[in-house]
Amino acid sequence: MLSKTGFGFSTRSALLGALGALAMVAATSLPAAAEYPAKPVTLVVPYKAGGSTETMAQLFSKALGRELGQKVVVRTRPGAGGAVGSTYVSKAPADGYTIMFVALAGLTWDPLTKKGLEFDLNSFRYIAGVTEYQMAFITTPDKPYGNLAELIAYSGKGNSLNVADQGGISKAFINYIAKKEGIDWTAIPTRGGGEMVPFLLGGKVDFAYSGGVHGKYGDKMLVLASCLGGRLAASPEVPSIKELYGIAMPGNAVIVAPKGVSDEVAAKLEGAIQRAMNDPDFTKILGKLKFPKKFVDGNGMKTVFNEVVASLKKVVAATRN
C-alpha cells in the first residue's frame, strides 16, 4: 500500500514532495541515531488490556520512561495468544522505538507449531527478561497422590486420569510425560485459569496445568511439579519437570525489539530496564500479583532462549502424530 504513487500530481510537484519527505526523514532520523531515544517509545503488549501482563507493563513503562528520559507508551495488540502483536512488532522498524513486553512461551512455541505465522525464532532481539510466570502442574490435597512420583505410580496402576490443559504448549507437555511414562492421561482443553479452577475444585479433572493462578488458593491447591527450568519461587521444595524429564516450559516475561536493532540501542534499553526494575511501584505490583522479580540480561536471555528452544523441539518431535 505504501508503494502507491500519487497519480494526480505533476512530476515536478511529486519530485518536490519526495525531496521534502527525504529532508524530513533526514531531519528526524539523524539525531535519533545519535541520541536514542529522541521521541516516545512504544511498548507493545500483545495481550488484552486489563490483564496481569498489561498491568505490569503499564507501571513498568512509567519507570522505564524515567530511566530513558522519554515517554514510554503502552499499546495493546491482542489476538491469537500474542501472535498478532508479535507479528506487528516483528515488522516494525528496528530503531528501538517499538519494543514489546511479552511471554517467551508464545515467541518460541508458536513458530515451532503454528503454520502461517509471519515471524520466526529469529525475528526478535531479546533485550532482557523481567519476571517469570509461575507455571506448574497442580492438584487438590484430597487426592491419593501428593507429588508427581506418586501421581505417576497411581496412573501406572491402570487409572486413566483427566488433566486440564490450557492450549497447545501445556497439552503437548502433558502428552509428552504420559508417553514417556506409558500411562493414560487425557488432556481436557480449558479457556484458561478461570475455567481450570472450577474443574479442579469441583473434581471434574484429576489434576491440572496452571499458568500461575494456583498461588491465590493457598493450601487449597497443591503443586505437583514446576513446569519451568527451575523450581517455583513459592514452592522451593517441589521439583521441576526439568529435573525429572529434562524439558522445561519457557516462563520468562521478556522485553524484545525487532531483530536488527543496533547494539547501542539494545545496550541503552537493557541498562534502563535493569534500573527501572527497582522502581517502588513496579516492585509493589510484582509482589501483589505474586510474580518474582527476575532480571536476565541480553546475554543471559540468549542462553535461556537456546535451552528453551531445544526443550520445545524435543517435545514437538515426540508428540507429533
Add this chain to the structure above:
Amino acid sequence: MIESLVGGFEAAFTFTNLLFICCGIVLGIIFGVLPGLGSVTALAIMVPITFYMSPVAAIAFLVGINKGGTSGGAIPAILINAPGTPEAAATARDGYPLARQGKPEKAMKMALYSSVFGDFFSDVMLILLAAPFAAIALKFGPPEFTAIILFSFTLIAALAGKSLVKGIIAAALGVFLSTIGLDPVDSTSRMTFNKVELFDGISLNALAIGTLALSSVISQIFDTRRGGDPAAAIVGGDYAEDNKLRPREYWSNWPTLLRSACIGTGVGMLPGLGVSLAAFLGYGAARRASKTPEKFGTGALEGIAATEASNSAVVGANLIPTISLGIPGNVAAALLIGAFMIHGVVPGPLMMVEHGELVYSIFACMLMANLLHLTIGRVGIRIWGLFVRVPKNIILPVVILLCIVGVYIPTNSLFDVGLMFAFGGLGYLMRKSGFSIVCLVIGFLLGPMFEMSLRQTMLMHKTDLSILVTSPISLVFLLLTVYFLWRFGFRTKRH
C-alpha cells in the same frame, strides 16, 4: 451479617468514594452509549489507573463503571435502533418502536428503572449468597453446561420474529461464522486462510456492531435517500402526550422484572455464560410467558423490562463466584479480579476471611451505586432525550464514526474495522430480506460455547455421552429443551 454490612457502610460512606462511584457511573454510561465500547472496554482501560487509589475507592469506581455500562447500551438502542452493546440488542426490538411512537423518554425510563431493579436484586443475592452458592457453582461441569447451552438454542424460536425458518438459517450462519479460528482442542486452523488476525476467530465486537448498529444506520440512510427528509429528526413532530412512565405501568411488569432478575442472577453465578446470553434468555422467557406475545417487537414495555433487568442482574451475581471461588463470572469480573490483585487482595476462598471488612465495604458501595445510578441515569435521560431532536443527516454519520472508533479501540486493529463494515453490509441485506440479526448473533455466541462444552464432555467421559442424562442438572435442562421444542412446534402448527 447486618452488623458487618453496617460496618461496611461506615467505611465506605465517604465523599471520595461517592465521587468515584459517580465518576464510574458517568464513565460507564458514556462507554455504554458509544457503539462497540462497553463496560468491558472501560474497565480494561481504567484498571491500571486504579493502582493509585485506595482499595475501596478503586473497586467502587470500577463497580460504578460496570453498572453504568450495562444500562448505557440501552440508550442508542432505543433512540436510533443502534445498540451500543450486544446485550442491548433485544432492548432495541421494543425500545426503538416506542421511540418512533414519540415516547423515547418513556422507553429510556423503563430501561433505566428495570436495569436498577435487576442490579439491586442481584446485589442482594450476592450479599446473601456469596458463600453458600460457591458450592453449587462447582457442581456445574461440561455436561451441565452442554445441556444449558443446548437449551439456550431454543431461544431462536422466541427471537426469530415472523419466520422461524429464517431465524434458524440466520442462527446457523452465526454458528458457522463462529467456527472460524483455531480449533479449541487441537489448535489447528479452521478457515483462517493463514491470517493471524483470524486465529482467535471473528471478533464478537466487529460482528455485533456491524450487524446490529452499523447496518441499522446504513438502512436509515438509504431510507432517507429514497424520499425521507434528511433534516428530519429521528422522532418527527411532537412528543406523544403519553411520554410519562406511571408507577402503575412500571410495577404491572413485576413478574417480568422478577423473572428476568432471577435469570440474570442465575447466569451471572455460573462462570462463562455472559451478559448477552442473560439478556436474550430474559427476553425469550418473557415472550414465552406473556399473554400477549404478539405485542413484543412493537414497543412493549415488557420487552424492555425483560432485557434490561436480566442483563443488569448479571453484574452483581458475577461477583458470587469471583468472591467465593476466585473464578470470574465473565470478562468484566476477570478484570475486577485483576483490580483486586493490584491492591493485594486475592479473590477466592480466603478473601472473606482475610479481607472481610473490605468485602463488606464493597457490598455497601454496590448498594450506594444503585441509588446514584438511578439519580444520574434519570438526569441523563433529559439530556439524551435532546438527541432525538437532532436531524438525521447529522446524527447518522456521527454514529458511523463512533462505530469505527468503538471497534478499533479495544484491540487497536484495523482488520476488525474492516470486518465490521463487511458485517454492516451483511446486516443490511438481512434486515431487508427479513432474516433475524439477533438470531445470527445468538448463534455466533452459543456456537463456540456449545462446541467447547460438548468436546470437553466427550474427552472427559471417553465419548460416552450418557452422562448428559445421568447428571440430574443436565437432565433437567434437556427435558426443558424438549418441552419448549414440543410446545413451540405444537403452537405454531395450531396457528
